[in-house]
Amino acid sequence: MTTHSPWGTTLLRLVCCLAVLLTISSVALAQPSGTVTRLVLKSDVLGEERTVLIRTPVGYETNKLSYPVLYMTDGDAHMDHTSSTIAFLTRNGRIPDLIVVGVTNTDRTRDLTPVKSTDKRFPGGGGADNFLKFFETELIPHIEKEYRVQPYRILAGHSLGGLFVIHSMITKPGLFNSYIAVSPSLAWEKGEALKRAADFLRTQKEMKATLYVSVGNEELTALTDPFETFRALLSKTHIKGFEWQAERMADEDHGSVVMRSHYMGLRKVYQGWQPPSDLKSGAVIGGLKGVDAHYKKLSEKFGYSIPVPEDFINQMGYQFIFDDKPEEAIAVFKANVERYPTSANVYDSLAEAYERQGRLDLAEPLFDKARTLGQQNNDPNAAIYKANYERVHAKLKETTKKQ
Numbered sequence: 001m002t003t004h005s006p007w008g009t010t011l012l013r014l015v016c017c018l019a020v021l022l023t024i025s026s027v028a029l030a031q032p033s034g035t036v037t038r039l040v041l042k043s044d045v046l047g048e049e050r051t052v053l054i055r056t057p058v059g060y061e062t063n064k065l066s067y068p069v070l071y072m073t074d075g076d077a078h079m080d081h082t083s084s085t086i087a088f089l090t091r092n093g094r095i096p097d098l099i100v101v102g103v104t105n106t107d108r109t110r111d112l113t114p115v116k117s118t119d120k121r122f123p124g125g126g127g128a129d130n131f132l133k134f135f136e137t138e139l140i141p142h143i144e145k146e147y148r149v150q151p152y153r154i155l156a157g158h159s160l161g162g163l164f165v166i167h168s169m170i171t172k173p174g175l176f177n178s179y180i181a182v183s184p185s186l187a188w189e190k191g192e193a194l195k196r197a198a199d200f201l202r203t204q205k206e207m208k209a210t211l212y213v214s215v216g217n218e219e220l221t222a223l224t225d226p227f228e229t230f231r232a233l234l235s236k237t238h239i240k241g242f243e244w245q246a247e248r249m250a251d252e253d254h255g256s257v258v259m260r261s262h263y264m265g266l267r268k269v270y271q272g273w274q275p276p277s278d279l280k281s282g283a284v285i286g287g288l289k290g291v292d293a294h295y296k297k298l299s300e301k302f303g304y305s306i307p308v309p310e311d312f313i314n315q316m317g318y319q320f321i322f323d324d325k326p327e328e329a330i331a332v333f334k335a336n337v338e339r340y341p342t343s344a345n346v347y348d349s350l351a352e353a354y355e356r357q358g359r360l361d362l363a364e365p366l367f368d369k370a371r372t373l374g375q376q377n378n379d380p381n382a383a384i385y386k387a388n389y390e391r392v393h394a395k396l397k398e399t400t401k402k403q
Contacts, residue, residue, distance in 0.1 A: 033087035034058055034100075036079060041142060045134045048106060052139065055083045055100035056147070057090075062377060067099045068152035068302075069143060070266075071135065071176070073112060073161035075102020081259045082156075085266065093312065095270040098154075101143055112160035114167045117189050125188075128167050135168075136175055150304050154269060156180035158258050160188070162213070166230075167193055169211065170200040177303075178210040180265035182258050183218065186226035194226050201237040208241035208303075212265035216257035217250050224248075243268075273298065275312075283319055288335060291316070310340045314349055321353060329353050344373035348385055351392070360396040367392050 039052045053075045057067060070086070072078055079102045089095045105111070113125035143149065155176040157165040162184030169179050170193075186194045211234075215227040231246040245268045249257055275294040276285045284291055291308050299306045313336040320329035333350035340346050351366035367389035374382035 032058070033083040035060070036083065041138065043134055043138055045130060045138055046106075046111075050106065050134070050139075051104045053079050053100075053102040053104065054143075054147070055079060055086075055102075057097040057099070058087070060099075060148075062379075064148070066148040066150045067097055068150045068154065069099045069101060069147075070154045070156060071139075072100065072102040072155075073157040073164055074105065074108075076104045078102065078156075078158070078258060078262070082262050085259065085263050089263070089266060089270075093274045095266050095273055096306070099143070099147055099149060101139070103139070108160060112157070112164040113188055114163070114171075115189050115192050119189075128164055129171070131164070132168055132172060132175070136172065140175075150302075152177050152302055152304065154178045154180065154266075156182070156262060156265065157184075158182040158261075159254065160185050163188055163193060166197055166213075169209070170197050173204070173207050173209065176209070178269040179212070180262060180269070181211065181213040182261040182265075183215050183223055183254055184213065184227070184230075185223065186230060187222035191226055191229075194230060197230060198233050201233050201239065204237075204239045204242075206240040206242075209243075210269050211242070211244040212247075212261070212268040213244070214247045214249060214257060214261040214264065216248075216252035216254055218254055223254070243271075281319075281323070283323070284316055288313070288316065288332060307339070310336060310343055310346065313339070314345065317349055317353065321356065326353060326357055342373065342377070344370040344377060344379050344385055345381065347373065348381075348388060351388070355392055360392055360399060364389070364392050364396050 034055045034057050036053055036055045039054055041050050041052055043050050059065075060067075070082070072082065079100065082102075083100060086095065086098050086100065090097045107124060107127075109122060110124045110127040111131040112128060113122075114128040116126035117123075140153070153176045155165050155168055156179075157163075159182070162181040163186060165179050165181040166184050166186065168176060186197075213227070213230065213234075215224055218224050227246070227248070234244050234246055237244075245264075247261075247264060249260060252260060275291050277283060278285060286293065288308075291312070295306050295308045313332060317329045317332040317336065320326070320332060330350065330353045333346065333353055336343075336346040337350055347366045348370035351363040351370065354360075354363035354366065367385070370385040371382075371389040373379070374385040379385070
């Protein structure tokens with residue numbers, strides 16, 4: 001006789017509701033938060049075609065930058081809000097921009113569960129190892145061949161997807177660098193994965209990775225009780241290099257918890273990303289040298305070279321302008337020109353600093369350089385660069401006439 005767990009009926013209702021929600025598809029179009037395209041990948045591992053949504057950052061088509069990658073389960077359900085979250089955090093200097101790879105579903109229960117369930121209401125599970133093999137041998141190699149990526153991967157999943165994230169971490173701990181597990185279904189098949197996680201957290205010696213795990217105000221004790229057990233296990237682990245955060249969101253339910261969790265999860269993964277600044281003035285502590293030292297530490301932490309972003313240096317320059325420190329601003333803008341010589345904006349900013357000092361003879365050729373590069377690069381601000389050049393050119397011409 002099969003014994004049914006007390007959470008089966010309610011969980012079945014949640015799974016069915018999620019299945020309806022996950023049928024909503026995303027349209028491929030350019031957005032302020034990036035461009036989402038659709039890829040159909042023929043998988044020999046899974047024996048079927050899989051549809052994958054890929055979000056590239058704004059400017060990916062025209063720049064030469066490489067990006068870390070966030071891989072997600074339930075890609076069609078979470079691509080829009082996650083892309084917007086990433087764009088928001090990037091604009092505010094809290095994280096680097098990311099490529100997002102969202103895998104849509106064919107058989108969700110099969111792919112996301114590590115073992116088959118003895119509960120007959122949940123047939124067809126147990127394919128997580130095969131799904132992970134699809135990531136390792138087909139999806140990730142394809143993404144890293146076709147896109148400009150940094151050697152840093154994050155895996156995120158919700159509900160059964162959260163279970164898959166935990167399973168991935170304890171099964172192949174080197175495949176991803178960080179993990180975001182939202183309301184993970186750790187009670188699946190009498191807590192089978194939770195038991196393996198306990199062994200892993202007790203015996204693993206070293207793992208340079210970050211885990212963020214969350215749960216909402218769930219009606220299912222089968223979600224909240226295992227979460228508390230897992231959090232207790234995390235509190236006792238001594239794995240070298242492993243960072244974690246477990247958060248219970250009392251004002252979120254099983255569906256709404258995802259967006260906040262992706263926000264908080266990315267904040268945890270990239271904790272300390274923003275250079276320290278003076279709270280009163282807003283100026284970066286240590287100036288450009290301090291910023292260089294900060295990004296050197298970030299490079300060591302994340303395992304690849306992370307340059308100081310052009311926009312960040314530009315902001316430093318304008319901070320000096322607003323603080324009425326024109327020479328310091330010019331020095332910072334010059335450094336940006338040296339680091340990003342193909343950017344139109346760096347020349348435009350340096351030119352503006354000279355113009356504010358009345359040094360039109362130095363500003364004009366820099367505005368001209370910005371105008372030329374803006375046209376060459378199809379820069380969205382090309383018209384502004386052109387207008388700036390024409391304004392200063394006319395002013396300089398008028399000044400010359402008066403002399």
